[in-house]
Every structure is written in C-alpha cells, then in structure tokens.
Amino acid sequence: MKTHVKALVVGGGAVGTSIAYHLGKAGWDTMLLERDELTSGSTWHAAGLLPLFNMGYATSHIHDYSVRFYKTLEAETGLNAGFAVVGNLRMAQTDARMDEYELYASTAETVGIPYEFLTPAQIRERWPLVRTEDLKGALFHPTDGYINPADVTMAMAKGARQHGVTIERKWQVDGYEWTGSEWRVTVTKMGEKGGNLVPTEEQAVITAEHVVTATGNHAQRTARLLGLKIPAIPVEHQYIVTEPDPALVEWRAAGNPEHPVLRDADAKWYVREERKGWILGPYERNAPARFEYDVPESFRADLFPLDLERIEEEYMSMIHRIPTSEEVGLKDDFNGPICYTPDGNPLVGPAPGLRNMWLAEGFSFGITAAGGTGHYLAQMMVEGEAEIDMASLDPKRYGSWMTTEYAARKNEECYEHVFILHHPDEEREACRPLRTAPVYERQKAAGAQFGCVNGFERPNYFGPKDAPSSFDHDARSFRRGGWWDYARAEAEAIRKGVGLIDASAFTKHLLRGPGATAFLDKFTCNKLPKVGRINLTYALTDAGTTRTEYTIVRLAENAYYLVSAGAWTAYDADFLTKSAEDFMAAGGGYVDIHDVTTQWGVFAIAGPKSRDVLNELVKDADPSTVLSNKRFPWLSMRNIELGMCPVRAIRVAYTGELGWELHHPIEMQTYLYDQLLAAGEKHGLTLVGARAQNWLRQEKSYRAFGTELGRDATPLEAGLDRFVDLSKDFNGKAAMEAKGIRSMCVTVLIDGPSDADPWGREALYDGDTKVGRLTSGGYSVAFGRSIGMGYVRPDLARPGTRLKVRMQGKLWDVEVTEDSPYDPTNAVIRIDG
Structure with missing residues (x-):
C-alpha cells in the first residue's frame, strides 16, 4: 500500500468514488480508502433516482453534471452504469404545487435543464395506468431517470483506476494529525469475525497533502477524529418492492415504454418500475434519526426492521394513484440509513479550522449528487475555486453552537419535508426558538413573525398580535404570501417616516494589533477608512471572485470592527483567521x-x-448637534450615549434612507429597545422586519452576499468598481483582472403579475434567448412594481435595456434601470438636521 499521496479520499461510496475519479482525472496522485467494500454504506441500498428538480442554483448544477457525466461512463470504462433514462414526472394535486413547479422550472432554465409541463389528459394519454382525475398537471424532466448505484460506483471506480487512483479496501482511518505541511493518517486493517467487521493488529500511516472525508453514515466518527461538529446524521428511509403487476406486465409486453419515475409530491412518495413491479419510496412523518453518535461495529450492509404502519398512508395513496397495484403483493423491503443535514444540502468544502481537510458529508440524494460533487470539489481543490458558487454547501454554514441534538431533530424534520411544499418564504419550526436576542419576547408580543438565520430568531415582519404563527403554511405562497401587506406597510414606513430593524444577527469581529492595518490592506480590495470612518470592502478568493463582504469601522490606528452577513459567521471567521495566520507566517505583524x-x-x-x-x-x-452632518457625517462612526446605554453608532443604512446602526452591549438591549420605542411613539416609529429591508436594499441596488455576491463573480462584475482600489495590491487582484467582465450585475424593474413578485431564482431572456438570471427579487414601494437584481451579458447591462423574465410559466417585461434607482445621488442619506 502507498504511504504518501497528494490526496487521500476516505469513503468508498458513490460520493467518495466520484471525488477520487475527478481528482485522478485532474492529475493528482490520489488514493481512496474504504473500511469495508465499495458501496457497502448507504450506496448499496439506495433506490438510484436521479432527480434534476432543485431550488438551489449550486445543487441544480451538481445534479445536472451528474446526469450528464453518468451517461459517458460506459464509453470510458466499458462498464454499463445501469442508467435508465426514463424521465421524471412530478405530479401536482393542487394549484400551489403547480406554482412550485413553475419556480422549479425557471430555476432549471438558469442551469439549462430541459423540462415540459403536462396536463392531466396528457399524463393519462402517455401512461394510462396512472390515475389523473384529481391532478392539476405535472412537470416532466425527460433527460433523467434512475441508475444502479452499485454499477455506477464501480464504473467510477474503474475510471478512477484508469486515471491512476489507488483504491484500498478494508482499511479504517483511526486518527488524523496535521504536521503543518501534510496530514499523517493512521489506518487499521479490518478483518471479519462472526460476520462483523473488526480491527486487526495491522496498522499503517499514510501521509497526504490533502484529505477528503466522504464517510456517509460514519460522519459522527469522522467529526470526533477531527475535533469538529458535523451536522450529518442518518435518518431511516424505507422503500418497498412489489411483486409484478399484471397490468404493467401487459403494458410492457405491448411494446410500450417504461414509466418515468413517478412523484406524487402531495402524497409524499416516489414510484418507479422494478422488474415489472413497483418500488414505492415514501417520505413519511416520524422517521427517526439513527447513529447520532456512532455506527455500531456490527452494522455493515445492514438494514433496520420495516415499519409498515408508519408508511401506511403513503402506501394507500400509491394504490389510489396506480389502481392496478392494489392486488399486488410485496416482494422485498428496505429500511436503511440515509444521511441528512438540517437544510437538506450536503456539506461540501473546506473543513472549519483545518488546513487541506475537505468534507463531503451529509448526502440525502447521494447518487444524484455524487458525480457533480466530485467534479466541483476537485475544481475547488485543484484550481482554488469552482466555476459555480459553492458557498451554499459550505460546511461552515453551521457554527459551533450546533449540537448533536439540534442536528438529529432538524434532520428528521428535513426528511419529512422532502415533499412538503418548499415555499421560498418557508420557516420550519423544529428546534426553535434556540438563539434569541434579549428583546425576543418583546418583539413576539408586538406581533413579530420570526425567521431563523444561523440559528438566530430574527423578525421577518410584524403582523397583528393575533396573527397565525409564522410556521402556518397557509400564510405562505409562491406568490404574495400572507405577510406581503405587512412588509409593504413596513417598507413604506421607512421611506416616509421611521422604522426600527433588529440586525443583531450581524457577524461582528474585532481585529487589532500591530499587524492589523497591513493585514487588512492586503486582505481587502478597498482603501482602509480613517479613524472614526467606515467603508464597504470585499475580501477576494484566490480566483479573484468575491469571498466575503465587510463593513470596516476603524476604531483606532490598528483596531478595526468588522461587520458582515449574519448567516455566515463561522464561514467568515474561518477565512479571516486562516488569512491572518498566513499573513503572520509570512512575516507580517x-x-x-x-x-x-x-x-x-x-x-x-x-x-x-x-x-x-x-x-x-x-x-x-449639545444634544441638538450630535447627529448633524458636521459632527456625525455619513459613513462615519461615533460613540454616543442614548439614555443610559453606550452605543457605537454607525451612520449607514442598508435601506438607503437617513439612518444609523446602533451597536450596543447585548446586556442593555431591552433597555435600549424600550427607550427607542418610547421616544419614537410621537414620531410614528414602526417595527420593521427583514423582508421589507430586503426590498428596500434592492431599490438602492445594494448587493447581498449569498445572492449577488459570491465566489462565481468578481467585484467588478458585480458593479462594485467604486469599492475596488486598483492602485494597491490585494489578494486576488491579478486573478480578478484576468477574468475580465463575463457578466454584469443589474437592477431591474418588472411589470409582472399582479399577485406575485420574483424570488431571485428566475431566468432572464432577450427575446427567446436566455441571457441571465435573477439573484434577488421582491417589490418596490418606491416604484409600485416588482424589482429584482441579477446578472446578464455585459452588452445588455445598459439602463433602458428591455428584457423578459420567466415567472409562473410566462414571460414578463423587464427594464434594466440605473444603479440605485431610488435616490441615485444619495441625497436623502446625507440630509442634514
């Protein structure tokens, strides 16, 4: 066995094998270790479905790559991966579900995934065994279907070997040690005793420049070995296989094609053909998390006892949808562990706090995602960044506050929600409230309807005190939900009067020391502010794209207060800390x-x-002058006192109005809140939530990290030239300039449907040609129209350009506006008093 490689991949399921394949193809000396046999984890009992449907941009690209890649494996390796390209039919019983599919479809367009909509009559005509009288329609993807998980894994394994990858079976990792330049990985040879997999006395040490963990159900063991928290915990997933259905046998004998994978989302199941019978895979309520701390040594390619009572409702609904299945007996059943994460997305990317350690864990749709994950993770490792923004899958989206109990309960909820309507404004209720500001109860009493960001409760909007809870799905919609009128009133209150927003979830770092100024000057692309002033700046990736957005407040010559997005605390902290360590290691202060x-x-x-x-x-x-332009100009910071509360006040407003951010000691929050409300009563102070704020920032063309700003576009492509100082040297500058301008960020006003606004996932068109996509969307109270931000071809970024946007299956008129269409000269922000 080799004892030194450039990259060591731990885990021989579909995901790990794909990663090894793509690293080998990129020319890296790679070894894959599997503690048992290839496919012996969740891969062996996976149903092998390849659904292209996804709301996320990155995951849609990953799934699309997988489907295309798997079709090439036989030509490369000579092994048939068992890909049945039968298509994927998602049926809808409600208008709301059809609205969901319209949004899915528009997202698919941005990636280039083909689809078609079918009426109930068209479904019945194509597949007469399917009952359709209670359907509204369906969304059909013709290019996907299902695959044999073991076959595709073995094909990727052969391809990996052809690219020089070494694959070693029956070796378990028992320890990781970082030496400062490489990983020392202690491994133990595994043997068998009484059918169990047991360690032998044979050990070895492998050194590797990079390590990737793709350990599936064993993620909690991996977490312990690395000293990390990884919220990847399996949940039981059942599916059953029926005996042959005589009606299906007759259908196929007549020369008819195989049915597509059928998904009755409102009934919470998928069904596909299997040897002239059916496979039913439900996503039922009350499926339990398993292996919260470890996988028993006795559990290998094993299953759990079937719980038919738990899936009775879904089984009966299959009989309703395919009436001929009622008399068919059960032939086989499976109840195995499938790994989940709290939001359903896998954890793909650099491990927090560690160097050259990469995670690929928590795959609930592992077969679908395996190919694309290998491709894009290899790009990150070999080239420094993937061609798409992978931040939404970054392992650091969960901070150190996350516990095993939290992950297990949220993963159970995520499993249950696979087929529950995925409203863009949904807020799931498990494990909440958990992280709350001191004023949480006061806000709740005032009618706050909360969202959850990085575990923090944050008001989305304020409704009547007797409004339904924010978890009431009846208040949600793919159009304008029950919250829309409240958010509009809040946005209007800020434009015309005054509003108060809780922004306590903002990420905040204090950075100081003799090397602080030199470090930040190299780390960020803008000029550093003078003492008492602020600026907006960006830290870039090595590829020249946007890694993080910061508001920098200079407190003293070598002391800075950095504010960044609340959803990305651990993500920003890890990047900031590692960059500072590199700076100091290179001789910086x-x-x-x-x-x-x-x-x-x-x-x-x-x-x-x-x-x-x-x-x-x-x-x-002289209190009357404290807040004047002379004493407190725009884009400056002052320490002031509001009653008995010391406040670090920053004159900046994400809404584009005259305003201040009031940073205060958290233990004084309730006091300050009460004082502000009392003082604001005679001025009509309105409590405002995050949704209105999101609309208002789009009227000012303020880019947001995670939407307009990400690792797939440079600050120049984002239209942020004024925040980039090209006269200085900074990390990523040369790569940014070399990329040029591939697309441009624009703000658009939309003449859309009267009952809906864009969500920021829609495709943009010039005539019949797709030319870009929206990254944000909402409603503009200033213009009385829908508004959005997104990226288009550079030649279409000029103000006045007319385009179209796909919403609810139709194309609507779009006008590219000037940047900051509301108050483009910033006159109201600078107003004196």
Missing part, C-alpha cells in the same frame, strides 16, 4: 481577532424621521 457577534446587539433605525427619534435620547453637552 501580529493580528489579534475576536468573534464578538454575540456580545453586541444591533438596531438599525432608518427613515426621514430617524434623527428626530434619536435626538429624544441623545445625552451630550
């Missing part, structure tokens, strides 16, 4: 970094009357 996110609360007060409210509370020798 000492840099001290502290995550102070939970030490500081933030209220954003904004609107034409915001100064009037604050003037009621300011304590100063």
Whole structure:
C-alpha cells in the first residue's frame, strides 16, 4: 500500500468514488480508502433516482453534471452504469404545487435543464395506468431517470483506476494529525469475525497533502477524529418492492415504454418500475434519526426492521394513484440509513479550522449528487475555486453552537419535508426558538413573525398580535404570501417616516494589533477608512471572485470592527483567521481577532424621521448637534450615549434612507429597545422586519452576499468598481483582472403579475434567448412594481435595456434601470438636521 499521496479520499461510496475519479482525472496522485467494500454504506441500498428538480442554483448544477457525466461512463470504462433514462414526472394535486413547479422550472432554465409541463389528459394519454382525475398537471424532466448505484460506483471506480487512483479496501482511518505541511493518517486493517467487521493488529500511516472525508453514515466518527461538529446524521428511509403487476406486465409486453419515475409530491412518495413491479419510496412523518453518535461495529450492509404502519398512508395513496397495484403483493423491503443535514444540502468544502481537510458529508440524494460533487470539489481543490458558487454547501454554514441534538431533530424534520411544499418564504419550526436576542419576547408580543438565520430568531415582519404563527403554511405562497401587506406597510414606513430593524444577527469581529492595518490592506480590495470612518470592502478568493463582504469601522490606528452577513459567521471567521495566520507566517505583524457577534446587539433605525427619534435620547453637552452632518457625517462612526446605554453608532443604512446602526452591549438591549420605542411613539416609529429591508436594499441596488455576491463573480462584475482600489495590491487582484467582465450585475424593474413578485431564482431572456438570471427579487414601494437584481451579458447591462423574465410559466417585461434607482445621488442619506 502507498504511504504518501497528494490526496487521500476516505469513503468508498458513490460520493467518495466520484471525488477520487475527478481528482485522478485532474492529475493528482490520489488514493481512496474504504473500511469495508465499495458501496457497502448507504450506496448499496439506495433506490438510484436521479432527480434534476432543485431550488438551489449550486445543487441544480451538481445534479445536472451528474446526469450528464453518468451517461459517458460506459464509453470510458466499458462498464454499463445501469442508467435508465426514463424521465421524471412530478405530479401536482393542487394549484400551489403547480406554482412550485413553475419556480422549479425557471430555476432549471438558469442551469439549462430541459423540462415540459403536462396536463392531466396528457399524463393519462402517455401512461394510462396512472390515475389523473384529481391532478392539476405535472412537470416532466425527460433527460433523467434512475441508475444502479452499485454499477455506477464501480464504473467510477474503474475510471478512477484508469486515471491512476489507488483504491484500498478494508482499511479504517483511526486518527488524523496535521504536521503543518501534510496530514499523517493512521489506518487499521479490518478483518471479519462472526460476520462483523473488526480491527486487526495491522496498522499503517499514510501521509497526504490533502484529505477528503466522504464517510456517509460514519460522519459522527469522522467529526470526533477531527475535533469538529458535523451536522450529518442518518435518518431511516424505507422503500418497498412489489411483486409484478399484471397490468404493467401487459403494458410492457405491448411494446410500450417504461414509466418515468413517478412523484406524487402531495402524497409524499416516489414510484418507479422494478422488474415489472413497483418500488414505492415514501417520505413519511416520524422517521427517526439513527447513529447520532456512532455506527455500531456490527452494522455493515445492514438494514433496520420495516415499519409498515408508519408508511401506511403513503402506501394507500400509491394504490389510489396506480389502481392496478392494489392486488399486488410485496416482494422485498428496505429500511436503511440515509444521511441528512438540517437544510437538506450536503456539506461540501473546506473543513472549519483545518488546513487541506475537505468534507463531503451529509448526502440525502447521494447518487444524484455524487458525480457533480466530485467534479466541483476537485475544481475547488485543484484550481482554488469552482466555476459555480459553492458557498451554499459550505460546511461552515453551521457554527459551533450546533449540537448533536439540534442536528438529529432538524434532520428528521428535513426528511419529512422532502415533499412538503418548499415555499421560498418557508420557516420550519423544529428546534426553535434556540438563539434569541434579549428583546425576543418583546418583539413576539408586538406581533413579530420570526425567521431563523444561523440559528438566530430574527423578525421577518410584524403582523397583528393575533396573527397565525409564522410556521402556518397557509400564510405562505409562491406568490404574495400572507405577510406581503405587512412588509409593504413596513417598507413604506421607512421611506416616509421611521422604522426600527433588529440586525443583531450581524457577524461582528474585532481585529487589532500591530499587524492589523497591513493585514487588512492586503486582505481587502478597498482603501482602509480613517479613524472614526467606515467603508464597504470585499475580501477576494484566490480566483479573484468575491469571498466575503465587510463593513470596516476603524476604531483606532490598528483596531478595526468588522461587520458582515449574519448567516455566515463561522464561514467568515474561518477565512479571516486562516488569512491572518498566513499573513503572520509570512512575516507580517501580529493580528489579534475576536468573534464578538454575540456580545453586541444591533438596531438599525432608518427613515426621514430617524434623527428626530434619536435626538429624544441623545445625552451630550449639545444634544441638538450630535447627529448633524458636521459632527456625525455619513459613513462615519461615533460613540454616543442614548439614555443610559453606550452605543457605537454607525451612520449607514442598508435601506438607503437617513439612518444609523446602533451597536450596543447585548446586556442593555431591552433597555435600549424600550427607550427607542418610547421616544419614537410621537414620531410614528414602526417595527420593521427583514423582508421589507430586503426590498428596500434592492431599490438602492445594494448587493447581498449569498445572492449577488459570491465566489462565481468578481467585484467588478458585480458593479462594485467604486469599492475596488486598483492602485494597491490585494489578494486576488491579478486573478480578478484576468477574468475580465463575463457578466454584469443589474437592477431591474418588472411589470409582472399582479399577485406575485420574483424570488431571485428566475431566468432572464432577450427575446427567446436566455441571457441571465435573477439573484434577488421582491417589490418596490418606491416604484409600485416588482424589482429584482441579477446578472446578464455585459452588452445588455445598459439602463433602458428591455428584457423578459420567466415567472409562473410566462414571460414578463423587464427594464434594466440605473444603479440605485431610488435616490441615485444619495441625497436623502446625507440630509442634514
């Protein structure tokens, strides 16, 4: 066995095998270790479905690549992967489900995935065994279907060997040690005793420059060995196989084609043909998480006892949908572990706090995602970044606050929600509330309907105090949900009066030390602010794309307060810390970094009357001038006192109105909140949630990280030239300039349907040609029209350009506007008083 490789992949399921294949193809000396046999984990009992449907942009690309890649394996390896390209039919029993499919379809268009919509009559004509009288229609993807998981894994394994990859079976990893330049991986040879897999006395040490873990059900063991928290925990998934259905036998004997994979989403199941019978795979309620801490040594290619009572409802609904299946007996059953994460997306990317350690864990649709994960993860490792933004799958989207109990319960919920309507405005209720600001109960009493960001409860909007809970799906929609009127009123209140927004979830870091200034100057692309001033800046990837957005407040010559997106605390902290370590290792001065996110609360007060409210509370020798332009200009910071609360006030507003961010000691939050509400009463102060704020920032063309800003576009492509100082050297500069301008970020106003706004997942067209996609969407109270932001070809980014956007199956008129269509000169932000 080799004892040194460039890349070591741990785990021989479909995902690990694909990663090894793609690293080998890229020319890396790669070894794959499997503790048992290839496919012996969840791969062997997977149903092998390849659904292209996905709301996420990155995961849609991953699934699309997999489907295309698997079709090439036989030509390359000579092994048939067992790909049955029968298509995928998603049926809808409700209008809401058809709305969901329209949004799916528009997302598919942005990736280039073909689809077609079918009426119930068309479904019945093609597949007469399917009952259709209670259907509204269906969405059909003709290019996917199902595959044999073992066959595709073995084909990828052969392809990997052809690319020079070494595959070793029956070796278990028992320890990881980072030496500063490579990983020392201790491995133990596994043997068999009484049918169980047991360690032998034979051990070895493998050194590797990079390690990838793709350990599936064993992710919790991997987490312990690495000293990490990995929220990948399996959930039981059952499916049953029937005896041959005589009606299906007759259908196929007559020369008719195989049925597509059938999905009755409203009934929570998939069905496909299997040897003239049917496979039923339900996603039922109350499926339990398993292996929360470890997989028993006795569990190999094993299954759990079937629980037919738990899936009775889904079984009966299959009989309803395919009446001929009623008299067919059961031939086989499977109940095995399938790994999940709290949001259903896998964990793909660099491990937090570790160097050259990569995670590929938590795949609930592992066969579908395996091919694409190998492709894009190999790009990240070999080239430094993938061609698509992989941030939505980054393992660091869950911070150190995450526990095993949280992951297990959220994973169970995620499993249950596979076929529950995926409203873009959904808020799932498990494990909530967990992380709350001190004013949570006060906000709740005021009618706050909360969303969850990085585990924090954050008001999405404020409804009537007797409104249904924010978890009531009846209040949600793929169009304008029950919250829409409240959000519009809140947005109007900020534009015309004054509003108060809880922004306490913002990520906050304190950075100081003799090397702080030199480090930040190299780390970010904009000029550093003077003491007491702020600027907006970006840290770039080595590929020149946007890695993180920061508001930098300069507190002293070598002390800075960094504010970034609340959803990305661990993601930003890891990048910031590792970059500072590299800077110091290269001879730079000492840099001290502290995550102070939970030490500081933030209220954003904004609107034409915001100064009037604050003037009621300011304590100063001359309180009437404290907030004037002369003493407190735009884009500056001052330490002020509001009543008895010391406040680090920053004159900036994400809404584009006159306003301040009030950063305050978290233990004084309830006091400050009460003072602000009392002072604001006579000025009509309105409590405002995140959804109205999101609309308002689009009226100002403020880009948001995770939507307009990401690792697939440079700051110049995002239209942020004014925040890039090309006269200085900074990380990623040369790569950014070499990329040029491939597409441009634009703001658009939309003459869309009267009952809907875009969600930021829709395709943009110039005539019949797809030319871009939206990344954000909403409603503009300033213009009385839908609004959105997104990327188009550079030649179409000029203001006044007319395009189309796909919403609910139709094309609607779009106009590209100037940047910051509301108050383009920033006059209202700078207004004096």
